[in-house]
Structure formats: structure tokens, C-alpha cells
Amino acid sequence: MSVIQVNNISKHFGNLKAVDGLSFEVQAGQVFGFLGQNGSGKSTTIRMLLSLIHPTSGNIEIFGHSIQSNRNKVLEEIGAIIERPDLYPYLSAKEHLQLFAKLRSKKITSSAIEDTLVKVGLNDRSKDKVQTFSLGMKQRLGIGIALLHNPSLIILDEPTNGLDPQGISDIRNLIQHLAKEEGKTVLVSSHILSEIEQMASHILILHKGKKLADGPIQTLLDPNKMIVHIKTTQDEQALQVILSGSFSNYLLKRTEGIYLSIPHFEIPLLNQFLVNAGVGLISVESRNSLEDYFLQLTSNSN
Amino acid sequence: MKEIISFELYKIFRRPRTYIAFGAIAALIIVIQFGLKVDGESYASFLMKDINDTLTVDGNVLNGYLICYILLQLLLVHVPLLVALIAADMISGEANLGTLRLLFSTPFTRTQWVLGKFIAASVYTIVLLIWLAFLALFVSMWVFGTDDLFLMKSNYVVLIQQNDVLWRYVGAFVFASFSLLTVTSLGFLMSSIANNSIGPIVGTMSAIVFFTILSTLNIPLFSIIKPYLFTTHMNNWKEFFDIQVNDNNEAITGSILNVAKIKTSLIVLGTHIVLFVATAMYITKKKDILS
Numbered sequence: 001m002s003v004i005q006v007n008n009i010s011k012h013f014g015n016l017k018a019v020d021g022l023s024f025e026v027q028a029g030q031v032f033g034f035l036g037q038n039g040s041g042k043s044t045t046i047r048m049l050l051s052l053i054h055p056t057s058g059n060i061e062i063f064g065h066s067i068q069s070n071r072n073k074v075l076e077e078i079g080a081i082i083e084r085p086d087l088y089p090y091l092s093a094k095e096h097l098q099l100f101a102k103l104r105s106k107k108i109t110s111s112a113i114e115d116t117l118v119k120v121g122l123n124d125r126s127k128d129k130v131q132t133f134s135l136g137m138k139q140r141l142g143i144g145i146a147l148l149h150n151p152s153l154i155i156l157d158e159p160t161n162g163l164d165p166q167g168i169s170d171i172r173n174l175i176q177h178l179a180k181e182e183g184k185t186v187l188v189s190s191h192i193l194s195e196i197e198q199m200a201s202h203i204l205i206l207h208k209g210k211k212l213a214d215g216p217i218q219t220l221l222d223p224n225k226m227i228v229h230i231k232t233t234q235d236e237q238a239l240q241v242i243l244s245g246s247f248s249n250y251l252l253k254r255t256e257g258i259y260l261s262i263p264h265f266e267i268p269l270l271n272q273f274l275v276n277a278g279v280g281l282i283s284v285e286s287r288n289s290l291e292d293y294f295l296q297l298t299s300n301s302n
Numbered sequence: 303m304k305e306i307i308s309f310e311l312y313k314i315f316r317r318p319r320t321y322i323a324f325g326a327i328a329a330l331i332i333v334i335q336f337g338l339k340v341d342g343e344s345y346a347s348f349l350m351k352d353i354n355d356t357l358t359v360d361g362n363v364l365n366g367y368l369i370c371y372i373l374l375q376l377l378l379v380h381v382p383l384l385v386a387l388i389a390a391d392m393i394s395g396e397a398n399l400g401t402l403r404l405l406f407s408t409p410f411t412r413t414q415w416v417l418g419k420f421i422a423a424s425v426y427t428i429v430l431l432i433w434l435a436f437l438a439l440f441v442s443m444w445v446f447g448t449d450d451l452f453l454m455k456s457n458y459v460v461l462i463q464q465n466d467v468l469w470r471y472v473g474a475f476v477f478a479s480f481s482l483l484t485v486t487s488l489g490f491l492m493s494s495i496a497n498n499s500i501g502p503i504v505g506t507m508s509a510i511v512f513f514t515i516l517s518t519l520n521i522p523l524f525s526i527i528k529p530y531l532f533t534t535h536m537n538n539w540k541e542f543f544d545i546q547v548n549d550n551n552e553a554i555t556g557s558i559l560n561v562a563k564i565k566t567s568l569i570v571l572g573t574h575i576v577l578f579v580a581t582a583m584y585i586t587k588k589k590d591i592l593s
Contacts (some may be wrong), residue, residue: 047403099313
């Protein structure tokens with residue numbers, strides 16, 4: 001079942017096309033990773049999903065209802081944090097949850113509020129004012145507010161911002177728990193690609209407002225194709241050798257070493273080719289990660 | 303809607319800034335009451351120096367009713383500035399804090415949010431006015447006692463019997479609530495335009511000062527627009543203390559000299575409130591929440 005259906009949406013701020021003809025679909029139960037560099041249009045898209053920004057064109061359907069015409073009904077089933085965990089500094093964590101509980105049509109009991117505080121690890125600081133909280137604690141409280149009313153769809157924009165390694169791990173586990181154990185649909189954006197790789201089942205890569213790729217992460221990361229990072233004693237010489245031979249088509253980029261996208265069975269041939277050409281090799285490292293895939297796509301696009 | 307109102311009221315009354323206005327009003331009133339209690343006779347003599355030769359006034363002239371009238375004359379000009387502190391921060395303060403996107407992604411329309419916030423700001427304004435009324439009227443009555451209200455107007459005096467005074471103050475405070483709600487709605491409109499707190503607060507105060515100057519200037523060009531300016535009508539609570547007289551020039555108990563003027567002022571102020579709030583709603587509904 002499709003939870004989010006985005007059809008050809010665009011958002012223009014004057015001459016700037018922040019989002020340009022974007023379409024995608026998120027199915028129920030997916031952890032959908034939203035990737036893109038700063039300014040790629042991730043937050044603008046998320047704000048359009050939450051009806052904070054009006055699209056210039058296109059339409060968005062969530063749970064089969066248009067967000068433009070059924071806003072309140074749709075938002076009742078969404079929990080979200082957007083960019084920073086901005087909260088009221090003069091209120092405590094518990095007061096925040098109590099206040100936001102009143103804004104939901106579902107009855108949220110005191111024990112549900114206590115459970116949420118435990119879930120985000122703030123039960124010991126529930127009566128402290130938010131102005132005494134670290135960024136990570138505010139982030140956790142923001143997630144608590146998003147989860148408080150037990151929504152079917154959770155939208156998290158950079159949820160691990162400001163968290164320490166343990167906090168990042170906790171949030172990752174929480175997101176996976178929400179999807180696998182509770183059947184929630186999670187749309188999560190992050191600039192930490194390894195995080196998305198560990199928690200998302202599907203990804204969408206956005207670049208300069210346009211979609212570069214989307215689909216199941218396992219399909220996108222072709223196991224037969226590797227990213228090879230070559231470090232040499234003389235990069236310029238190595239580059240000339242590569243460009244003059246049959247490996248030139250695999251060249252990705254040439255900053256901080258040389259990167260090639262190459263079928264895994266050709267890696268030994270490349271190695272041999274460079275050695276025979278007298279290139280002083282320091283290392284030939286092959287990887288197949290989301291980060292490499294992301295860099296490959298965005299550098300090609302640039 | 304009631305969820306939004308209670309949400310907003312809770313926040314207003316948990317903020318330290320809210321109590322600045324209550325403290326400022328209390329401090330001003332207590333200082334003035336103290337001064338009049340200590341040296342009130344000199345003040346009363348000074349007020350009545352022009353009529354002492356032609357009129358003999360007995361009794362407690364400097365009573366609680368007169369003190370309240372003096373206090374209202376002084377304070378109702380400045381209280382709008384205190385109201386602006388809260389009202390002009392209602393939307394822009396949230397935008398500045400970043401919480402506006404949290405609110406606007408809840409299952410309520412922006413129109414509901416703006417209306418709920420305005421009602422909450424109005425409740426704050428009314429509570430502030432009740433606080434002012436309690437200190438200025440009831441504390442003054444307790445400290446200075448009661449008697450007939452003797453008022454010196456520009457070219458005549460008004461004497462209102464003490465049993466005819468209290469309802470006039472009720473009317474004056476209801477009128478004052480309209481004046482202050484106009485300021486609240488103006489602050490609200492300013493708040494919907496900006497994304498920071500200071501701009502709308504200063505903007506509201508500047509607008510009040512600007513239009514007050516236009517309202518008081520006796521230049522024919524401005525006389526055309528004067529009747530339509532809210533600042534022209536804000537101080538017409540005083541009309542409740544102008545009384546009709548019979549053929550023998552005796553005051554008619556329970557009468558008001560110019561009821562039509564009060565009605566006109568209430569209509570002008572009410573129209574401003576509706577226009578300001580409707581415009582704030584339109585602006586908020588149309589804008590993208592980027593901050």
C-alpha cells in the first residue's frame with residue numbers, strides 16, 4: 001500500500017528551483033532514506049509533505065488523501081521533526097509532551113507520556129526546563145513529540161543531528177524497531193550516509209532539486225560494480241595512464257586520489273595495468289557503499 | 303479550537319516576560335497611590351485653584367473614584383505598549399524560536415492557529431486590564447475611601463454622585479478592553495509579517511505613536527482621516543464620565559452625555575480588530591514556513 005505518493009512537485013523561490021518535478025512513492029512499512037547534499041531540496045520536500053510550504057505545482061497524496069485538501073486528516077497520522085529540535089526553553093520535557101498531547105484527537109494518557117519519556121531516555125530529566133538540555137536531549141524530546149500520538153507515518157529530518165554515538169545508535173535502533181516491530185512507515189533524511197545505509201530499506205537521492213535515483217538499497221548498490229580508490233606516488237602520471245587505456249570509461253573523479261567505478265572482475269587487471277605502466281601504487285581500495293554510490297551519482301550530475 | 307487556546311494560554315502564563323506588564327502596572331499604581339496618599343491635599347488644592355473663588359467643595363474630594371480616574375488617564379496611554387510585548391510576539395516569536403513549524407504540522411489549520419492565538423492574546427489583555435482595574439479602582443477605594451466623583455474638565459466641572467459611579471467604571475473598562483484589543487490585533491498583524499520578535503513589538507509601538515500624533519494634530523488635511531483612526535477613539539472611555547444635565551443644570555443620575563460617540567468609537571475599534579486579525583490570518587495562511 002502506498003503511504004506517500006508524490007506526483008511531479010516543484011517549488012520555486014523566485015528564480016530558484018528548490019525542487020523540480022519530483023515524483024516518488026513510499027510504501028507502508030518502509031524505512032525510506034532521503035539523501036542529498038545541503039541545498040538539494042530535501043527539507044523543502046519534507047516541508048511540502050507536512051504542508052508547511054505550498055508547492056508551486058504538482059500534488060502530494062498521503063494515505064490516499066491530498067495533503068492540500070485533507071490536511072488535518074492526514075497530519076493526524078503523521079509525527080515529524082523538521083531540521084532542528086526547536087522547543088520552548090521555559091517549559092520542561094514533560095510539559096512539552098503534555099501540551100502536544102492535547103493537540104491530538106486521540107486520547108493520550110499520562111502513562112503514554114511516561115512511556116514516551118522512557119522511550120527517548122528523558123525520564124530522569126522530565127521536569128527540567130528545556131533551556132538546560134543539550135542539543136542531543138532536545139533532539140530526543142523532538143522525537144518523543146513526534147512519536148507521542150502513535151502515528152502511522154513518521155517523518156524525521158536529520159534525526160541524529162547533535163547526538164553522541166550512543167544516541168545515534170539508539171535512534172537507529174528505535175527507527176528499525178518502529179518499522180519492523182510496530183509496522184510504521186518512516187521517512188528519514190540524513191547527511192550521514194552510513195546511517196541511512198544501516199537503517200533504510202529504500203532510498204531516494206536528490207540533487208539540485210531533482211531526483212537522481214530511487215529504489216531498494218540492495219538494487220541500487222550493484223554488488224558487481226565496485227568503487228575503486230587508487231592512491232599513487234604520482235597521481236598525474238597515473239591519471240594519464242588510465243586515460244590512455246581502456247579503463248578511462250570507468251573514471252569517476254580525481255580529487256584526493258583517483259576513483260573509478262569498475263566491475264569487480266576487472267580490478268586485478270587494472271592493478272596489473274598500472275604496475276606494468278610503472279605507476280607507483282600506494283593502495284588500491286575497493287568498496288561498494290552508499291556513500292560511494294552517492295558520490296558517483298552526484299559527481300556525474302555535476 | 304479550545305485545545306489551541308489552552309495550549310497558548312499555558313505558554314503565555316509560563317513565560318517570565320508575561321509578568322513584566324503585571325509588575326510594571328502594579329509598581330506604577332502603587333507609586334502614584336503612595337504619592338497621593340502622602341501629599342494628596344496639595345495635589346487637590348492645585349487642581350482646584352481656579353475654582354476655589356467661585357465654588358466650595360466639601361467632603362472627600364481625593365477619594366478612590368477620583369484616584370482611579372487619574373490613574374486611568376495616566377496608564378491607559380501606556381498599557382498598550384505593554385500589551386504589544388506579548389501580542390506582537392505571538393506568531394513572530396514562534397517563527398524566531400523555530401516552533402512555528404512544529405505547531406503548523408499539527409492537525410489544525412493555520413486559520414485555527416491564528417484565531418486561537420489571538421483569543422489567547424486577548425485573554426491575556428483582558429486579565430491585564432482586570433489587574434489594572436483591581437489595583438486602580440478597588441485598592442484605591444480601600445485606601446482612599448469613597449465619595450462623589452468630582453472631575454475638572456477643560457471648561458466645566460462634573461459632579462457624579464457616588465452611587466452613580468461604579469457602573470461607569472465598568473463601562474469604561476469594557477470600552478478600554480476594546481481599545482486594548484485593537485492594539486492586540488495590531489500587534490498580531492505585525493507579528494504575522496515578521497520572523498523575529500523585536501520588529502513587530504517596535505512596529506506596533508511606532509504605529510501607535512504615529513497614529514496618536516495624527517489623531518491629536520489639528521491640521522485640516524489630517525482631520526479627514528482622523529475619525530477613521532483607531533487612536534482617535536482609544537481614549538473615549540472618558541465619555542462615561544460626562545453626564546447629562548436637566549433644565550436646572552442638575553446632573554441626571556445614570557445618564558451619559560454622548561452615547562453616540564461611544565457607539566461610534568466601539569464600531570471603529572471593532573472594525574479595526576476584525577480587519578487586523580483577518581489580514582493576519584490571510585498573511586499566515588499564504589506564507590511558506592521556512593524558518
